[in-house]
Amino acid sequence: MDEMPVWMHTEPRPPVDLQVDRPHGARIYDFLLGGKTNYAADREQAEKVLASIPSAAESARENRAFVHRAARHLAREHGLRQFLDIGTGIPTSPNLHEVAQAVDPTARVVYADNDPIVLAHSRALHTSSPEGATAYIQADATEPDAILNAPEFQQTLDLGRPVAITLCLLLHWLPEGYDAYGLVRKLADVVPAGSALVITHVTKDFDERAGKIEEDFEDTGSSVRTRTKAQVERFFDGFDLVPPGLVPPQRWHQEQMEIEAGSSDVVGEDHIPIWAGVGLKR
Numbered sequence: 001m002d003e004m005p006v007w008m009h010t011e012p013r014p015p016v017d018l019q020v021d022r023p024h025g026a027r028i029y030d031f032l033l034g035g036k037t038n039y040a041a042d043r044e045q046a047e048k049v050l051a052s053i054p055s056a057a058e059s060a061r062e063n064r065a066f067v068h069r070a071a072r073h074l075a076r077e078h079g080l081r082q083f084l085d086i087g088t089g090i091p092t093s094p095n096l097h098e099v100a101q102a103v104d105p106t107a108r109v110v111y112a113d114n115d116p117i118v119l120a121h122s123r124a125l126h127t128s129s130p131e132g133a134t135a136y137i138q139a140d141a142t143e144p145d146a147i148l149n150a151p152e153f154q155q156t157l158d159l160g161r162p163v164a165i166t167l168c169l170l171l172h173w174l175p176e177g178y179d180a181y182g183l184v185r186k187l188a189d190v191v192p193a194g195s196a197l198v199i200t201h202v203t204k205d206f207d208e209r210a211g212k213i214e215e216d217f218e219d220t221g222s223s224v225r226t227r228t229k230a231q232v233e234r235f236f237d238g239f240d241l242v243p244p245g246l247v248p249p250q251r252w253h254q255e256q257m258e259i260e261a262g263s264s265d266v267v268g269e270d271h272i273p274i275w276a277g278v279g280l281k282r
Contacts, residue, residue, distance in 0.1 A: 023220055025173050026115045030090040032060035037090045037117060045220060052212040059272045060169075063200050064092075066249035066276050067168050068099050070198045073242070073253060074164050075103035078280065080196060082163040083109040084153075084187075086141050087170030091121050096166065097134045105131040110156050112147050114140040141170060142178055144186050162281075164196040169274070171235070172202045176223045184235045193281050197239050200249060200276045201232045210273040232275045239279025249276035 023045035027038040031046045034057075038046075049056045074080040081104055085096050088111040100107035111134070113119070119138045128134040135152035147153055157163055165187050174180045188197065204211040204226045217224040233246055244252065250272055 023217075023222065024115050024117075025087070025169075025222075026089040026113060026118050029060055029169065030092075032057045033064065033092060035090055035092060037121065041220075045216070048216045049213055052216060053207075053210050053273055055271050055273070059274055062249045062272050063169055063274060063276070066200060066252055067096065067166065067198070068094065069253050070166070070276075070278050071096050071099045071164070072103060074196050074198075074278070075100050075107065078162075078194075078196065080162055080164045081107045082157050082161060083107070083166060084112070084147075084157065084163055085109060085166045085168075086112045086147065086187075087167065087173070088113045088118065088136075090118055097128060097132070101129045101132050105129040108133040108156050110135045110137065110153050112137040112139050112141070114138065141167075141183065142174060144183055148187075148190060159190060160192065162194040162196070163191045164198060165191065166198040167235075168198060168200040169202070171199065172225050172227065173223070174225070176225070181234060185237075188238060188281060191281065195281045197236060197279045197281070198277075199232065199235055200274050201235075202226050203228060203232070203273055203275050205229055205275070206248075206271075206273050226273075227275075229275055232277070236277060236279040239281050242278040242280060246275050246277040248272045249274050252276050252278070 020039040021041055023041045027042040028046045028049065031038040031043055032049075046056075053059065071083065081100070083096060083100055088096075097107065097109035100109060109128075116138060119136060133156050135156040137147055137150045137152050139146040139150065167184070171180050174183070184197070188195075202210065202213070202224070205228055211226055214224050214226060229246060
């Protein structure tokens with residue numbers, strides 16, 4: 001009999017504080033996508049985001065469509081079969097592993113998020129094809145060693161082969177003063193040449209009003225930091241950006257948009273306050 005997956009072991013665990021009285025990025029994103037796995041604090045904060053960025057719900061949909069296009073492109077055009085998705089959020093089908101395994105059923109995906117509610121849904125919904133594998137790690141992005149040293153990571157991904165690291169709508173959530181560039185370097189250092197880095201990041205380059213979300217979240221005890229295009233490009237040091245480079249998500253490989261459910265036909269260049277890019281490690 002095959003060994004039982006790590007997450008299926010049933011040792012008693014201490015009670016988990018779900019912190020439903022505080023807004024959480026994964027649940028706010030779920031609300032903006034029209035999901036139901038969110039609470040009053042998340043909905044209240046999401047309404048503030050919508051007041052500052054009226055296109056926030058559309059931005060969430062465009063971000064999701066970009067992630068799908070990026071995963072499909074990396075699997076089809078560059079042969080990547082391993083993905084590490086940090087800050088995965090509430091699962092919503094099709095999930096990243098479904099997109100990758102539609103190209104090759106042997107694709108392997110590790111999801112990581114710090115929200116225990118995401119963990120509960122991931123165990124039910126991040127179900128791999130028989131030929132591939134998926135795993136979920138409950139860990140904070142600010143502690144990358146907890147992700148890289150987790151048995152679920154080490155049993156699922158082979159660091160001798162390229163890995164696509166996806167950090168989508170995550171890096172602007174890191175705490176004030178945390179070295180976000182150091183985090184990306186640490187993750188990039190453990191994967192071989194030919195690996196990929198996929199990033200989306202909130203910006204106020206297109207509309208200064210987007211900067212108000214920094215103030216809105218400061219009041220909740222959470223931190224959000226917008227970055228300029230040049231600052232986001234710094235995350236790709238050591239990587240070659242895949243054409244068309246760092247662009248709003250709806251402008252990345254537009255030729256695929258007709259097959260993307262939820263992606264707008266025409267979205268203004270300055271309408272979505274997000275930079276999106278895919279890089280390949282040299």
